[in-house]
Amino acid sequence: MDAYVAPVEDYRFLLSQVLGFDLEMAELGSDLDTELAVSILDEAGKLCTEVLHPINQSGDEEGSRIVDGEVRTPAGFSNAYATFRDAGWPSLSADTAHGGQGLPFVLQLWLDEMLSASNLSFGLFPALTRGAAEAIAAHATDAVKSTYLSRMVSGEWTGVMALTESSAGSDLSLIKTKASPQADGSHTITGQKIFISSGDHDFGGNIIHLVLARLPDAPAGVSGISLFLVPKFLPDAAGACARRNTMAVGSLEHKMGIHAQPTCVMNYDEAIGWLVGEPNRGLAAMFTMMNAERLMVGMQGLGVAASAYQQAAVYAKGRSQGRGASAASGTVAIVEHVDVRRMLLDVRSFVEGGRALAGWVALQVDRARKHPDPDERTRADGFVALLTPVIKAAFTDMGFESAVQAQQVFGGHGYIREWGMEQLVRDARIAQIYEGTNGIQALDLVGRKLSMAGGTVVDAYFALIEGDLDRAADGSIAKNVVTALETLRGITVLLKGADPQTLGAAAVDYLRMFALVSLGWMWLRMECAAEQGSTPLDRAKIDIARYFATRVLPRVSGMAATLSSGPEPIMALPVDAF
């Protein structure tokens, strides 16, 4: 594969010309500016290019495996993790109160993009650690925090989330793992968990599992689930990894992709753990972790698409095949063929639109955390909650489709392992499934998020888009975005207060429409910004904005036509007839 190129110039364009980064930072009382932010992203990009991408394909071929009961990651992973950790990347956006650098979340999310683009399997290790640390920071006792938190923030120790059991996946109410209180205030945890990403590794340090389990007196269902911190090693008073806890990797899953990532079956056999948060309120504590992870998983879709685009563009410019449009021309590079360009632009218009939208949402995360005005914090928090399922599901669906499309540019070579494109497809596929399947995300959007605060959050979001539309110049893509937004709004009105089956029948199409309109909004903002400039990047943005507006956005009309038929055609067929 060609080397991964970090999209640093695109980040700069977004921060300085589109997202108003410097003003945002000033509003939040930070003196960070675009130049410093870009230099940080540039450093991260170098690490991804030089350290992580070179071991992505070999990691897939070799895979993680079990040696003497412990996970051995592929060659180079342990050293790469040490480099990543020692450079301080794990603590980038963590709260300074816990030893983090407190840098804006937009840097975190774009770092996640680059990690996913260069090595998705690797990126999961720090991402899960970060999510676990956030749950601990928000819900654990001071004693637990003082032992674990700073070591996880620094990346010295890693974190894991252990939710799923063989009979409890999307439905966590069915969890059976048991917790028994001990006299010293700890608990013993007994049960089996499956699909545990990063469940074990050979990076050194401790591995901190956050495990969902039931207390003896717990009520049935979701209101009887508690969260426990279960470390691989029980630390002594000095925090050293003193004693092995009674937990073990049962086996590694053999998967379609992310072979370098050890997906463990974990057995907890009276393992010692500590309650995190209130008894029976474990699901709420776990959702602190899940929500952070969902944005990150969206970045996995985006990152793989970005990587796939780069490879496909290089291939399309270098591969000669077929004649040009004029009869006189000889063999041309396949990028000259209109259908090849269509494939490339489908991918690129998603990638750059998605990168902008992720940046905007990440700035809302910062506003929600740090804005001096509590109303602004609430408002921003609402936008983050609204957009989280959209980013998780649409970015991973479009990310997978993009990887498939980029693979198609390679023709037969795309199907051959050595070219690396089929790995991107296999790796991207998991992101549509884990951290809540994309169907679950869509139900979250239509079932919970649309009705937040009486529907005012979604109304405020649409009003934001409308504000930019009103300001847009004639001749811009605004008219295309207006059409799509009006269609989306019409469906949104129909869905307000609809019954669960109507919502369920609309969910997946609605989420995609919502994502396309949001990407269209970002393309409008990018087009307007680029009209002020004259660099090749500015001119490219204008061309791609028009591509997105005319070739991608109109699909909204077909989705609207589909979902307005309601649930009846879906529910008519009797169960036995399936």
Next chain:
Amino acid sequence: MDAYVAPVEDYRFLLSQVLGFDLEMAELGSDLDTELAVSILDEAGKLCTEVLHPINQSGDEEGSRIVDGEVRTPAGFSNAYATFRDAGWPSLSADTAHGGQGLPFVLQLWLDEMLSASNLSFGLFPALTRGAAEAIAAHATDAVKSTYLSRMVSGEWTGVMALTESSAGSDLSLIKTKASPQADGSHTITGQKIFISSGDHDFGGNIIHLVLARLPDAPAGVSGISLFLVPKFLPDAAGACARRNTMAVGSLEHKMGIHAQPTCVMNYDEAIGWLVGEPNRGLAAMFTMMNAERLMVGMQGLGVAASAYQQAAVYAKGRSQGRGASAASGTVAIVEHVDVRRMLLDVRSFVEGGRALAGWVALQVDRARKHPDPDERTRADGFVALLTPVIKAAFTDMGFESAVQAQQVFGGHGYIREWGMEQLVRDARIAQIYEGTNGIQALDLVGRKLSMAGGTVVDAYFALIEGDLDRAADGSIAKNVVTALETLRGITVLLKGADPQTLGAAAVDYLRMFALVSLGWMWLRMECAAEQGSTPLDRAKIDIARYFATRVLPRVSGMAATLSSGPEPIMALPVDAF
């Protein structure tokens, strides 16, 4: 995985209630009837269920490999091929003049569906043999035919098509393999071919390669390519495999899927071969083979989707997760959830619609071959030519999407190898690429097929659909099909006589629209037929017809909106900016 169930009752429904099989056969002078046809399909289905499906997953795990310079297929494949061959399946639809059974092509295409559903890697061996035999029958000399044809028709010997070179894929004009005439009328062939499916194996018998190469005096480009028959073993006068030809497997490709299928790099080193067809007219001869293969490849998409549907439906009925729609209900099977049903019905409405359309096209193949009226033969041949790229591209795109969708029903288990769903996704992916990428198929449809016979073929096809619409009852799905057909016709008018870039910009969306309308037409016919009956199958057809009409067909409007923007938004971005 659960056992594969051959869709025999669906075939019976289509033959007897939808496609008018008995009348068609009578018109072609055959006394074959539905009952006999179904019993043949039933036998084929048993073989697929009992012999081929059980070695599909193990074949993927083990893969084909090279031992002492020759290909060793996975355990069970050689025995399975012997069973398949000895039962006479290779000769099913071959011309009786060449030792075939001369049975209708609809049986062949549905056999292809079942082969692909149960074991795609296996199915390629007989499919390629059949295509090669057809090219030989149509173009080779009597001497060549008498040595090779009947042995290939019986499946004693297998066939291979060797087109692609590392610099010549979609663009065969760039082929470099050389042919030198010898004094005895034979030629020596020297060069390297890649991506040669079934290039070698351990099934016994000879392996007959049809190789594209250039004669010494050949003009450049496509009009300088000739076709040669190059056998692995040079037969003696009695037809025994007497002497090894100077050709060898250089290596096997490591692929995303179809691991059991040996995809060979083939080196021909002054290998002896015989010209098939006229010098420099090799591409025309090869297209005899390609066209037959393209319908078969479409069946690969359909077959994998059918298999994936079966697995997902069983899983969805057996996996309990989440609550039902009413608050009182406990945990329910996931098939009760509206979004899971949506996924299942997307797949099933494609599978059953596609099966019907394939049956209809296959009957046109028979009419083109056997109808007593030459005008009817021409008319039917036009329909086959028109629908071939549609079936190849849309069925493999929708087949892949269906496999992905069915995998999604399994949640995390779908990503784990042992469940088998991820293999279906990996295997299905190749069908979108080989035998002419789906982009090439779309260009064939808009660039060549729409303008066949001055556009009268496509007009006649639309008129056929319109005839059924006029006859349809009120309350049927006819109104949905009318809307989609009118949209398609509008775009078709716009494309007539359009320039190549406009055609290229529209091609892929247009092909999908064409496919959806065609599937809608089949669902209309199935709905009308089912309205006459009262079995559970009849009632299910009515429900699924309505699903397709309201939840799938309306996507045509979004595609129309997209493609009517023309090529400008695709071509604006300069090459350097990609």
